[in-house]
Amino acid sequence: MKRVFLPIAIAAPTVMSASTEVPDSLNFSHISAMLIVFFFFLLVVIALLLIFREAICWYFKINSMHKQQHEILRLLKELKAKEK
DSSP states (O other), X not given: OHHHHHHHHHHHHHHHHHHOOOOSSOOOHHHHHXXXXXXXXXXXXXXXXXXXXXXXXXXXXXXXXXXXXXXXXHHHHHHHHHHO
């Protein structure tokens, strides 16, 4: 078993490295295409979020909470002014 395994263990890396091909120049065209698609997708998502921002704020009642907080601040400032 050792007699068979040792030549295979020695020859395998040599054969595998001989069969690999090293390109002369790297081809980045597929990477740039993927980046273009990614940035286009990101741009579309951001645009959709900006378009639907008002509906999202309405759904989660953010607008009404914002108005209530401003009213509370106004009332607190009036109370503070009356105390002085």
